[in-house]
Amino acid sequence: MTVLAIDIGGTKFAAALAEPDGTLRARCEVPVGGDPSAVLHTLLDRFPADAVGAVGIGSAGPLDLGAGTVSPVNIPAWRGFPLVAEVEGRLPGRPVRLAGDAQCMALGEWWRGGTGHDSLLGVVVSTGIGGGLVLDGRPYFGPAGNAGFLGHVVVDPTGDPCGCGATGCLETIASGPSMVRRALARGWAPGSVPPDARALADAARAGDPLALAVFAEAAAALGAVIADAATLLDLRHTVIGGGLAAAADLLLDPIRRTLTARRPATLSPVTVSATALRRDAGLYGAAALAVLPT
Template sequence: MNGPRVLAVDIGGTKFAAAVIDEDGTVCARAEEAIAGADPAEVLGRVIAATDPAGVVAAGIGTAGPLDRARGTVSPVNIPAWRDFPLAATVGDRLPGVPVVMAGDAQCMALGEWWRGTARDRAGALLGIVVSTGIGGGVVLDGRPHLGPTGNAGHIGHITVDPRGEPCPCGAVGCVETFASGPAMVRWAAGQGWTLPPGSPADARSLAAAARAGDEVAQAAFDRAAEALATGLLTTAALFDLDRVVVGGGVAAAGDTLLAPIRRALLARDGMAFLRRLRVEPSTLGRDAGLFGAAALARLHAPGA
């Protein structure tokens, strides 16, 4: 074991995970449990206890949102039992005297990639995005996450890319998410005549398989999503002078079926010289990115940090 240890907690829509991680990124203990049919607070308690967190110097939490960092509360869309749930205090009660800090799951994904993943060569300005049922994001600037006053910075999925586009559940229209989330891509493809092979689920995985097999409508769905994502990425890059974009999430598992058209769209639009250095890469940490990000977040708030 190397140096002081921290507790990392990852609150997802279907499972909770926790780990004790040292300053070199070594996972000393880890636990994970699905929350289907169980009391989420009880699951949280069990996964934390299973890591034996005695002696940790800080705790970091990456959570599905919305969240309110100032109050330490969360209201995850996929966990109806938690509305304004005091997540930070609940974790803190199990770790008396230990600082507890939380951020969005996509923000922790970005920080995890900066610390231990693709961008561990320490990109000065990194955007991590999660392309899945929704689209989330997080920005890391000079090694620190940019969380914003409420903790909700980085929502690239809700950048408007078409003012005359479809309504988005967030209340705006033409958001990146209405083009590039998994359900949005499948819905558009179905409207263009794409049909599933018998027995296949109507999801982004099936759409990606069809695109790789040469289905023109499926390919067009990925190209359309890539155009919207590229617009959002360039907007964010222009604001933050980004070096790197790391892409994770279920839809991103399509690999170059999604990443290649994003890169082409960026090359076609990066008119300003400083934007041409922007690199787009897949996540190398996968589902562990959030845990490593939560650990890095905790380290930033540990005593003496």
């Protein structure tokens, strides 16, 4: 059965047809821009209904799996958006399964990324920060679908306000936009290039002390939250995905150092790696929702 896999993030929507073995084809991607509901329907229009047997969706959250709704922090227009009903309306009769985008990333890495681990934590570091869990070979979503929502774990109670309404969340320190904002506030000058996370990473690689400091702080915050999650759930493997996985050379070693410093010596070490599936990890996970008996 061919399925439609959809990956919904804060700045882009992606979709692809997927075969039962995980082969992706007819992949497309569109920026969110304007009305995200219109963008969703534009994306669905690219796939003929008779080619789709089922649908798997990974979406930024929070989610309410029972209601089939999403409330992405970085898409304010979608508070309580009935995503499942919207897709079912366009593809009647097709089963539709929903999970968080980071949960899909973790599931995709477990299914097609060659990790060799039955349990892992997936962390998406991009416009926002999300987390997903595979435990003993099965995805763990939680009652409402928000298990692993690491971006909104508070790491600095006196820190910056977060779009979720809390203060000092991990996302205010380690997401791409937050890192850029923090660097600019300290006087970082990107020159003629756009002031985005890619430019900040390039500056760090070139030795810019402000950029290096911001990356070090982000990695320390990520490492602290990963260490706590690993201790709580007895996890031994973490995969980092999302747009900032491209800056793995700047993030992974500092994350590992933080893990070593924070983990009790009597517990098993935690490995940290960048996604093997890169930008398609979430699509593979969304496909797995529809293909596998999860």
